[in-house]
Amino acid sequence: MKDVMYFDQAASSWPKPPAVMDAMMICMQDYAANPGRGSHQMAVKASRVLFETRKNLARLFGIKNPNDLSFALNTTHALNQAIKGFVKPGDHVICTNIEHNSVRRPLEHLKATAGVELTYIRNDEEGNIQLEDFKKALQTNTSLVVVNHSSNLLGTIMPIAEIGEICRAHGAKLLVDAAQSAGILPIHVGGMHIDMLAFPGHKGLLGPQGTGGLYIHPDIDLEPFMHGGTGSQSEAIHQPTVRPDRYEAGTQNTVGIAGLNEGVKFVMAETIEKIHAKEWRQTQMLMEGLLGIEGVTILGPALGQNKTGIVSFNINNADSSEVAFILDQSFQIAVRSGYHCTPLAHESAGTLAKGAVRSSIGYFTTDEEVDALIYAVKEIQSQYAK
Known part of the structure; x- marks a missing residue:
């Protein structure tokens, strides 16, 4: 379970x-x-x-x-x-x-x-x-x-x-x-x-x-x-x-x-084709939901562009580690924060100073879980907006 x-x-x-x-x-x-x-x-x-x-x-x-x-x-x-x-x-x-x-x-x-x-x-x-x-x-x-x-x-x-x-x-x-x-x-x-x-x-x-x-x-x-x-x-x-x-x-x-x-x-x-198609659909679903939250910025290719199931983001000026901690402790959602062992990529993305929250989708991720992550980010962002 x-x-x-x-x-x-x-x-x-x-x-x-x-x-x-x-x-x-x-x-x-x-x-x-x-x-x-x-x-x-x-x-x-x-x-x-x-x-x-x-x-x-x-x-x-x-x-x-x-x-x-x-x-x-x-x-x-x-x-x-x-x-x-x-x-x-x-x-x-x-x-x-x-x-x-x-x-x-x-x-x-x-x-x-x-x-x-x-x-x-x-x-x-x-x-x-x-x-x-x-x-x-x-x-x-x-x-x-x-x-x-x-x-x-x-x-x-x-x-x-x-x-x-x-x-x-x-x-x-x-x-x-x-x-x-x-x-x-x-x-x-x-x-x-x-x-x-x-x-x-x-x-x-x-x-x-x-x-x-x-x-x-x-x-x-x-x-x-x-x-x-x-x-x-x-x-x-x-x-x-x-x-x-x-x-x-x-x-x-x-x-x-x-x-x-x-x-x-x-x-x-x-099949690889089925796996990628499923992950891409949920990636777009997650990106669209996060883009609808004021103050949330997504790294990487834009909505609709081909990519793997990685969606890295930041909330306003919130510390990425703190956001990941809240997601884990308050919403039971596991993500990765920080620099992800690729500092030059953060430099090119403009996030070297604060890192990013990285969420990544897998073959067994459900639509309900994607909705839950979007909801949790919206709740966290509302607290930082006060």
């Missing part, structure tokens, strides 16, 4: 489909052995579930070889593997102003420690970028372009396929942060010219926390982020060359991946 009206889907989706929880419990009870490390029936069963999940993710993202997809703890883990495993000293990297700190901090670390050049593409207040700016930013030593598919503050959707075409024409690789789009927006790595795709399992894919992954194009060899046991080529002193073992040192989260498998199957059964 849902005691809380949950509008923090952009941080982690909730609730999960019952099959996700059932699969995790069955795994714990029946076959929670070490996958790839033994030949007994429990270990074999664990390995099969991991490979089935890999195959389902490959189908969802248009990946030809499931072994080109390695599991990760989360998007941050996957992004660090991609960035630090690919970028070399003296390289030039391009990203945007609306990247999450999971992109910005690894890149700034390489800039400070490895002499990597870094260019940020500026966006407008709604989060939109100009493709021409990417073309102008390209240099002879540009090796990588990193772009999030959808802003975790503004909900803006980036033109990934067009950016991918620019990268391909120049010879640079494209890394996409799909933290806010995997399971919500269509993704096809071939059709969109994506060379690496980092994604979470615990958001739009409806799996548990501690799951995620990284797709790596077969022509790319990353330096492994971690080294250790893989259950293969154990006689070698160096990390195996075979995929996905090369990027999966240590015991995998079998229980979590079993749950993720069911989340992915749920998404594929419902």
